[in-house]
Amino acid sequence: MTSDVGLRERKKRATRAALSDAAWSLMTESGIEAVTAEAVAAAVDVSPRTFRNYFASREEAILDRILQRVTTFVEALRARPAGEPVWDSLAYVLPDMIMEMLGERERDAATLARVCAENPAMLAQQLAALGHVERMIAEVIAERTGADVERDLAPHLLAAVPGFAMRAVVTLWAEGATDRPLPDLVRMSIAQLRDGLPLGRAAPPT
Amino acid sequence: MTSDVGLRERKKRATRAALSDAAWSLMTESGIEAVTAEAVAAAVDVSPRTFRNYFASREEAILDRILQRVTTFVEALRARPAGEPVWDSLAYVLPDMIMEMLGERERDAATLARVCAENPAMLAQQLAALGHVERMIAEVIAERTGADVERDLAPHLLAAVPGFAMRAVVTLWAEGATDRPLPDLVRMSIAQLRDGLPLGRAAPPT
DNA sequence: GGCAAAGTTTCCAAGTCGGAAAAATCGTGG
């Protein structure tokens, strides 16, 4: 997988990953204020200007690593058996993907949710990243169903499901209004979407 | 509606609206680069510092007026007959609301889409605004269905439908891959959602 | 080795942000 890229490309990826990791660590340990070009660059031992060459903002840097990891799951979606209904493929891949987007552990999800709640720029960046993922998913779905991603609506609607489920779930979960574990909530909301949107009646309470 | 607020409050709202209008005009006429605190403030004849008191960023200023107008439609949703199924209420209010979010004319929608496509900060801000609207809609839906917005999933899932439809539609439309008028596309995607998400098969081509 | 391409660094000018305090404006009770 990495055999077809040279040293230069590998170094670039390593630097990018290291910067993003450092940015995330700084945020969790010292708050988002601490994520400055100087601090992150110092942690990775490059110049601040290099940090800015890679990322346009601290928020982008913080989320980049998660975005990279989520891409892995998009590939997993692409790799599902050819005959499988798209919805089944989604249901299979989504819980893990969403958990990945939220961070490797629930603690990370809580951190991210908290920071986003009190930091508009972070929220905005997270939503933008989500949109990017949706675009990738739409392309995979179009590819697998033979739809035209440039002309058909269906791939985009289906692709929005993950973000859909994720945002709804995280909103609920982050507000601490439920004590169910996060993966359960993810599965619940996917099941609810699969069975159809509730049409005018509230679903049974959590 | 404005009778219970004094002159001070009215002036504040007028200033905010004027600043946002000026910011939007500047963007459409001279590009987002032209939307500086200086330029916008000059157009409204206040100090640049006042502009910054109202808005944390140019993007926020540009979108604020649209956000305010959309709030009107959320109120329209709240005002639908009490017995009406929520889905019907949504179907009734949504096309207009989405058109409003996109701008008063289709030309505005195109402008916004183009700027967002080439400007991450603008995209992020738009998505954040969308999230804000969704939260408001979720609250109205919860209120109307007797659900608990802090605990139930259904209001949040339904509330995401507008943004859902909007993003999918605008993505298609802005890329110029279809020649149908925007309102038609909005109605199509809502109908498609109402009838259920396509389960594993592509919808008929546009 | 040597040359071109790509990446990194230093330097720095222009732009942005927001605190502090003075000045202007508004609401209210005499």
Added chain:
DNA sequence: CCACGATTTTTCCGACTTGGAAACTTTGCC
């Protein structure tokens, strides 16, 4: 109607951020 407190706007300004330009280093390839 005025005067006083509360709120908003303005001026001033220092700290921070952003990204261009050019020198320098590393990598890819012959």
